[in-house]
Amino acid sequence: KAGVTQTPRYLIKTRGQQVTLSCSPISGHRSVSWYQQTPGQGLQFLFEYFSETQRNKGNFPGRFSGRQFSNSRSEMNVSTLELGDSALYLCASCDRDNSPLHFGNGTRLTVT
Amino acid sequence: GENVEQHPSTLSVQEGDSAVIKCTYSDSASNYFPWYKQELGKRPQLIIDIRSNVGEKKDQRIAVTLNKTAKHFSLHITETQPEDSAVYFCAAIFPGTYKYIFGTGTRLKVLA
Numbered sequence: 509k510a511g512v513t514q515t516p517r518y519l520i521k522t523r524g525q526q527v528t529l530s531c532s533p534i535s536g537h538r539s540v541s542w543y544q545q546t547p548g549q550g551l552q553f554l555f556e557y558f559s560e561t562q563r564n565k566g567n568f569p570g571r572f573s574g575r576q577f578s579n580s581r582s583e584m585n586v587s588t589l590e591l592g593d594s595a596l597y598l599c600a601s602c603d604r605d606n607s608p609l610h611f612g613n614g615t616r617l618t619v620t
Numbered sequence: 621g622e623n624v625e626q627h628p629s630t631l632s633v634q635e636g637d638s639a640v641i642k643c644t645y646s647d648s649a650s651n652y653f654p655w656y657k658q659e660l661g662k663r664p665q666l667i668i669d670i671r672s673n674v675g676e677k678k679d680q681r682i683a684v685t686l687n688k689t690a691k692h693f694s695l696h697i698t699e700t701q702p703e704d705s706a707v708y709f710c711a712a713i714f715p716g717t718y719k720y721i722f723g724t725g726t727r728l729k730v731l732a
Contacts, residue, residue, distance in 0.1 A: 541719065551664070551709060551722040563718040598663070606652040606671075606713055609720060611663040 509535055512612035514599050520618045526587040529615045533580050533601030540582040541609065542574060545596040554597075557582055589619045622646060622714045626723025633700050634731050641726045643710035644692040650712040653693050654720070655684060659706045667708075668695070700730045 513532040521527050533540050542554040553566040557576035574584040580601075586593055596616050600609035623646040633639050645653075654669035670677045670684045670693065677684050681700075686693040697704055710723040 539718070543722075550724040553719045553721065556718045558718070566719070605718065608654055608666045608669060611656075611665070613663050 512599055512601050512610050514597075514612035514615050516615060517613065518616050518618075520620065521589050522620055523589055523591060525589050526585060527589060527617060528583055528585045529597055529599075529617075531582045531584075531599030531601075531612060533582070533599075534603075534610055537601035537603045537610070538580050539602045539605070540576055540580060541600045541602075542582070542584050543598045543600065544568075545598055545614070546594075551598070554584065586617075591619050593617060594619045622717065622719075622721050624710060624712050624721045624723045626710050626726060628726060629724065630727045630729070632729045632731060635700060635702060637700055639695075639697045639700055639704070639728055639730075641695045641708055641710070641728075642692060643694070643712075643723050644690075645712040645721075646691070647712070647714050648688070648691060649715045650691075651715065652713045653684070653686060654711050655695050656709045656711065656722075657706045658709065658725075664709060697728075700728075702730050702732050704728060705730045 515530045539558045541556040543551045555565045555574050560576045571587045576582045596614045598614045600611045626643045651672035656664035657667045658664040668684050670686050681698045683696040707725045707727050709725050711720045713720050
C-alpha cells in the first residue's frame with residue numbers, strides 16, 4: 509500500500525496570503541489528522557476528520573480550517589498567514605480509533 | 621486538561637548503554653500509548669505501542685512499560701547504536717476526543 513502522501517513538500521508564502529495543503533491517506537483509512545510541528549512546541553493537534561466529519565479541533569485560531577472529501581483525502585487551509593505559522597504540517601491517517609497514526613512526510617511552510 | 625509530559629528533553633548515552641525516556645499523562649481513562657521515532661528531516665514513525673490491558677511489551681532492543689496507577693509509561697532502549705539517534709515522542713489518546721496528545725520529545729544522541 510502507498511503511504512500517506514502530502515503535497516506540496518515545501519511552500520514559501522508572504523504574510524497575509526492564504527495556503528492550502530493536501531493529504532491523501534493510506535487506502536482504506538478513513539480517519540485523517542493534522543498536526544503542526546515546531547521546534548519549541550512539538551506536535552500540536554490541529555483537527556481530525558472521519559468520513560467527512562470533523563470530530564475534534566485543537567486550540568488554533570479560526571484562520572486554520574480543514575475538510576475531508578468522500579474519498580478520505582483531506583485539505584487544510586490557513587488564511588491571513590502570519591510569521592508564526594511557519595512550521596512543518598504533518599498529516600496522519602489511521603484505520604480505526606485507538607490505532608497507530610501513519611504520518612506523511614509533511615509540508616514545510618515558510619511565511620516571510 | 622489533556623496533557624502528556626515527557627522527560628528528559630535531551631539524552632546522551634554511550635553506544636551500548638541503555639536509554640530510558642519517561643512520560644506521564646493526565647487522563648486515567650487513556651488506553652493507548654504509542655511511541656514514535658523521528659529522524660532528522662523525516663516523518664515520525666511508530667516504533668512500539670502499548671495498550672492499557674498490559675504492563676510491558678518488548679520488541680527486540682525496545683521495550684515499553686506502563687504503570688496505570690501512576691499514569692506513566694516509559695520507553696527503554698537497550699544496547700544503543702548510533703542509528704538510534706533521533707527524536708522520540710510519546711503520545712496518549714484521550715477517550716472520546718479522537719486526538720493524540722504528544723509529549724514534547726526527547727532528543728537522543730548515541731555517542732560512538
